[in-house]
Amino acid sequence: MPQLLRINKLNFRIVFTLTVLLTVRFTAHAQNSYELNTGWKCAAIKDVKQDGYQLSGASFNSNSWMPATVPGTVLTTLLNNKKIPDPFYGMNNELIPDIYKTGAEYYTYWFVKEFNELPATAGNQVYLNLRGVNYSCDIYLNGHKLNKTLQKGMFLRFSYNITPFVAKNGHNKLAILVYPPDVLGNANGGQGGDGTIARNVGLQYTAGWDWIQPVRDRNTGIWDKVTIKKTSPVRITDTHVITKVPGVRRFDGFQQPATIKFEAEVNNPTAKIVRGVLNYEIAGAAVSKNVTLKPNATVTVTLNDYILKNPKLWWPNGYGPQNLYDVKVKFVINGKTVSDQQSLKVGVREIQSEWNEHTGSRQIAVNGQKIFIKGGNWIISDAMLRLSDLRYDAEVRFHHDMNLNLIRVWGGAMIERPEFYDACDRYGLLVFQDLWGSGDCNGRWIDPMKLDDQWTRRQYPNNHRLFLRSAEDQIKMIRNHASLAIWCGGNEITPPEDILVALKDTILPKLDNTRWFVDYSNSEEMSRNVWGGNGDGPYGIQPLSVFWEHQTYPFNSEIGSVGVGDYESLKRFIPAQNQIAPVYDEQTHKTKMDSVWAYHKYIGYDTSINKYGKAKNAEDFARKAQLVNYDQYRGLAEGFTAHMWDWYTGFIIWKTQNPWTAMRGQMYDYYLDPNACLYGLHNGSEPLHVMCNPVTGMVTLANNTFKPKRSMMLVVKTFDMDGKEKLLTQVFVDIVPSSTKKILSVKKAMDEMAAKEGGFLSLQLLNTDKSVISENLYWLPDSKGEFSGLQNMKADGLVSTTRFIKPGKIEVILNNKQQKMLSFFNRISLIDQDTKQRILPAFYTDNYISVLPGAEKKIIVEYPVTTGKNLTIEIDGWNSAAKTTIKIQN
Template identity: 25%
Template sequence: MLEATPLTEGWILRHEGDALPASVPGCVHTDLLAAGVIPDPFLGCDERAVAWVGRREWTYECELAARDGHEQTDLVFDGLDTAAEILLDGRPLGRTRNMHRSYRFDVTGLAGRLSVRFVSAYAEAEAVRGQLGERPAAYAEPYQYIRKMACSFGWDWGPTLVTAGIWRPVRLEQWSTARIARVRPVVTVEDGVGLVELHLDVERTRVEAELAVEATVGGVRVRADLDGTRGSVRLEVPDARLWWPRGYGEQPLYGVELTLLHEERPLDSWRRRIGFRSVGLDRRPDAHGTGFTLVVNGERLFARGVNWIPDDVFPSRITRERYRERLRQAADAHVDLVRVWGGGIYESEDFYDACDELGLLVWQDFPFACAAYPEEQPLRGEVEAEARENVVRLMPHPSLVLWNGNNENLWGFRDWGWEERLAGDSWGEGYYLGVLPRVVAESDPARPYTAGSPWSGSWDRHPNDPAHGTHHSWEVWNRDDYADYRLHVPRFVAEFGWQAPPAHATLRRALPGEELAPDSPGVLHHQKADDGNGKLERGLARHFAVPEGDFDRWHYLTQVNQARAVAAGIEHWRSHWPVCAGTVVWQLNDCWPVTSWAAIDGDGREKPLYHELRRLYADRLLTLQARGPVRVVAAVNQAADVWSGILVLRRMSVEGGVIGSVRVEFAAEGRSVADVAVPRELEPVGPKEFLVADVDGLRALHFPMPDRDVPYPRPEFAVALVPGGIEVTAHTLVRDLLLQADRLDPAARADRGLLTLLPGERVTIGVAGWKTPDAEAARSALYCMEPSR
């Protein structure tokens, strides 16, 4: 039987003649941090102090002992970051230049000093650029010339920390006669029968040996002889239980096992978990343009999505538990789709396992983002090799429902001046419209592929045309007010978002000793977006009286504005289902402490946006929308059952009086939207009035004027301790009340975000991790809208 021995012990990192202890898997930065050679680049402005690390060459070494008892011994690297030469006692075994691939070297009968010498990723990228010529990109760093996680070169939310190292596991594999080289599982379901086709490649040391394979799944067992180095088996599972995305059903998973046999003796085995489900992408033209609707098990979905970036700029630090925690946070916010963005990586099995179990659909980008990528060698062969390996690696996961060719490169070619600058040079189109769809069609025919995001489906239309395919809405953040989200109904919004700083405790940890201000050195350093603070300020000024010299107030208002902006988009677009079939917020998570578009900051703390997503992505959403000259209450029902009840509408004054009210019956069928017209006499007039809609514990608000023009009363409320949290009782209108629990204790978390209370209303805010509850401390950590100063 094949024997695998992990190589995790005894590694050293060579640094200026010294031998430092090294962790494998790991990277140079984490090893230098552990040895005290460099400061933590996440703190203060120390990112700059470690920039030299990415410019150096580095060598990892360990002793490789001789192994007996098998015909062949292979040295297997699951991931090397990135350009490396592998030597054993000075004898070259091979070279690598792709972070996204695994590598295997024959070391049968060999022993000695194993060395993995990494050249600087900069040196490798710049050499390829010199060979193939300059290509345009959104950023100055040379990330498009090397098959490496692009965002390690920095992004508008990430630091520039160019890594090197053995970033995924390494092991010795010893085997005899034959081993399983690859299994490609095609899983489908037809008329309630689960179908599993296992396509097998083997490697042999003895070509004459008679081999057989045995496969099992769901109590079904199949056996077949294997001639040569390729074969397949087919299994049929009657009455297969369907795997559903969360909110639509359960997520049953079946264990599948394939065993390679010689004379009834097992030589090797392959084990995975699969789920039976069908998936499609409806891109048919209609009266509104060209759709983009995911269909799972015949059910058309409105995708409630988030964009995912690497959860740490040093991915080797992301544990199985951390993946599960972050994805559980997504699931708890009613997210049902996670887009793995193209400037990152193909994530580890731990990520996809968690998505399988949680019912989170995965949209997987191939790693191309915001740049023109050369299509010549040495990159072309690397791209096809990594695509073939990773498509097959990820095929077992039922959560994976879509392959996407790139992020924003088709758009960039058309709109960002690339076409003129390239003057006919290759830029990636051959990957997105040629190589990648061919690889998916040949290897994973049961899943849909789209050439890019955004992509209208044809060069006959603008790549980012909102009426066709996927759309990225960035003009609003960059130039406009978030009210402009309501001007269009895209078919599928794959990116949009609004910035806000991280939690207060996250800033305090990242910027020790700094007097916090929007323009203090550390705060500015942890803002990577072009004119990011300027856009925050202008976004605030459209709605609020911008506080001068009050960082705490600025911090609160920017977080409110982020939640309000995202809500404006999602409420509008969800209310237009089925024309709009999904929103994917930029972004769920951060890779370090930073002001960004994330809902969960770099320390894992939830911003107000996170709690707002829980409301916005719930099965049932109540929202007030304009339908031309008429205002309606849109009851968005993504549940399967009818949603019916009595809707209470109130026209109110900010002083708390009810000017008019009405009770209206409504019914929204399952997976549909019902509009209820607001009587004209209930429309608020002027800055002192607003509209409230309530049903089943859900509330929608409409203020006709920006907050800066609303004469809010001075908020009055009582705070009392209750078991597990605090109770707040409003004596006046209290708009956008927020408990910043991390100000009570860095470990504290609140169970809800922004709340608007009418006079006399009471709410309990649960607080976990608060060691010494105190009512006055709680009051000091509560923020809400105040009269304009």
């Protein structure tokens, strides 16, 4: 119990810090709309004798019911009321009843909410909007049932005109009965369990996967926002903004015009004809059209194109700024009454794609400039659907900090929320959005864990019409976002043929015809390797030579590996008695691991840890794992980048985040604590980068920008394990935009170091004022491929200080003394000295930092502005005598 209490306190602290993290301004709800997100009550259906008419009546008292979390799931409510243990900790998930065994009724719940709203007058309207209920529900308001038939569809927005049912005294009561998915799915250990979870149009991971245990309630609940909206007679429902940016553009300087295309769906629910003006404003200009709406009519109104002069363009991360225009949409009646309005953020950009014959793959361009795709696969922000604007911002910012430019949203989860896309718009992350389906559940392979044969699974889901209705609705919900770049039919398999044809031939051409649609995530329409066909991988830990020397799929949608966090991360979800390091047997090629590690899906590091010396304990294992993490993801990014436009047009890592406390494929843990994967990727993916092929010793430059880079000095040095420095060369170099360039080989020097006990290779690019603009430090093995030298390194001479910049931002300065050994692999952590815990999330401009003798490095740390004042910086270096703790002086 103390461990559970500690984790729950940690969760509370993380949620609290997230709520105060952002300094960016979010677009607020218009004054005519508000969210019903507090004061909900709930009860299991088996404990309720009344029906919906009674529960929503004025006389029913729900004070004795359990407080409910809305938006949220049943499981979230039970956890918040301490009815279940934290399923993310240890093996607590095994203590929670699974819906397949209990039956659906166990997780079928009533939710009630009282709210104040006076009746509308003078033709005004009031709407109840539900953005997501899993899986179906009945809705009652003030003794009236709103839905004539069962509301079904996890991925459908529903809107009810409640004008006739609003209470005269303004005191309203809402009652919603939420049913679990139609098919519960047997969580039998397979990918998606027995596969039948995919008979629904819903989440597939909830029946378990190789990176998550089953979600016991299958995410039943009112999981997305519930809002009340008030309008005058006419309501604006969905808008559609298209930006056309012809030609090849630069990210700076004067721009030729762009074209803005706009249409909106408007609704008149009244019995009278309504005349008015639909208009939108952008960059100080207004575009409008007179509209006449017949009674009870819904029409799509198209406005004249607007030519935007000298537009401020939107670019992907690393290629230019993410300019966003404020667009205000209004329907005005009688020249003065604003009937309804919406506020949008619009990025002016155009997405293009074409087939690259040389690589044999598709390539993406933005505003006429080809973009080398560096992406990460994303599942979902939280497996229990505890979604928030602020957590989305933190996670997407991490992807920005990795120097990635794309996130792929995997098909076993969902079309992501507008708040996720808002963050991607801000940080410049293109989005590759899968629709619902996966090869595992939907029949691509023979699978003995599945209940149905391939032919039956191939026709999942049961309700094709619901799938198509949901696709139409969700496309409308997110199509205005600049970041949305690619639609995909599904993960590793197409949807059934009738669904695929409808998407390609009807739905997307009508609703969103400006983006590339690929039929499935590793389709030959996306990529074909040199032997013909397409696929993904490799998965698991790889020798670095694989990334550099072995050609894989030219636009690889999934390639990835390990991701164990450090010891502070492991302690958050592994009980003390289970903090036991895995042991790899080099003879049997099998790993012996603790049961909790296995339960949390540990993926083996094989021989990689032992190359740094056999792990003494879990702490030592996790520390050495960070060296492997950094090397793996730096090597992956570098190997692909070195062959861009020759072998590859892009890569997407499997995967960059976990929505559960899994121990694989993550650059940061569930609690938003980054590990060395993130910073290895940050290094290897930087826009201007100097790197070295570990096989050939070839030093190469990569320029992933639109500008030529000239008059740079390349400085190449080695350091042996005694600290002796040797200058190999320094030479002026330049490179053209969007290219790689081989400079020279240092293979001889690498072999000389290997003949001893390894050493370090330092690569630096300097600009004309001698500032370092790209730096890379490789630690090299001995002739046996082991890092024997690292195990006996001399102590460094690191001296560290901090500088308070402003609340929420500090600078850490690392200086290494001239005659000392280089300071290797320093982890910087921001600590709350009162709790002795890391501040999460915190954002570091770099981490796991090495400092050459006589050199200085400066790191900026950003953190929540309301964090307590008793803060320290902790520095844990590989060859430091002890951890360094520095108090931050405000």
